[in-house]
Amino acid sequence: MSDFIEGLKKGAKAIKESFGPSRYEVANIKVICPHCxxxxxxxxxxxxxxxxxxxxxxxxxxxxxxxxxxxxCGLIQWFMESPEKI
Incomplete structure (x- = not known):
């Protein structure tokens, strides 16, 4: 039963981390703000x-x-290919 609860906790954490700010890559290159x-x-x-x-x-x-x-800094970068979260 405790394995089940631990699995639920890990799943909840993964869902929480999938929303909000994140790091991204496009074409296998990490996206970094060119300004800051x-x-x-x-x-x-x-x-x-x-x-x-x-x-x-x-x-x-x-x-x-x-x-x-x-x-x-709020700089906006535009991409035609969807960036992937990393």
């Missing part, structure tokens, strides 16, 4: 709007990019 050299980021997404799609009210057809926001 921090390596911990919040992630998000941003839509890459085009004038034609916006004019026709078809913004949902545009691609999205993943953004990483430095937790130290």
């Amino acid at each position: 050299k921090n390596d911990i980021f919040e992630d998000g997404s941003a839509q890459l709007n085009t004038a034609g799609a916006t004019f026709l009210n078809l913004d949902w057809l545009n691609k999205s990019a993943t953004i990483l926001i430095c937790t130290n």
Whole structure:
């Protein structure tokens, strides 16, 4: 029974760590802020709007990019390939 409880604790810890700021890599290269050299980021997404799609009210057809926001200085880096948490 204690193995089960320990497993639940480890699972809860892993879930907690999967949210919030983290370290990332893209194309097997660790992402580091070029401004302050921090390596911990919040992630998000941003839509890459085009004038034609916006004019026709078809913004949902545009691609999205993943953004990483430095937790130290706030610099935003954009990525077309989704960064992987490490």
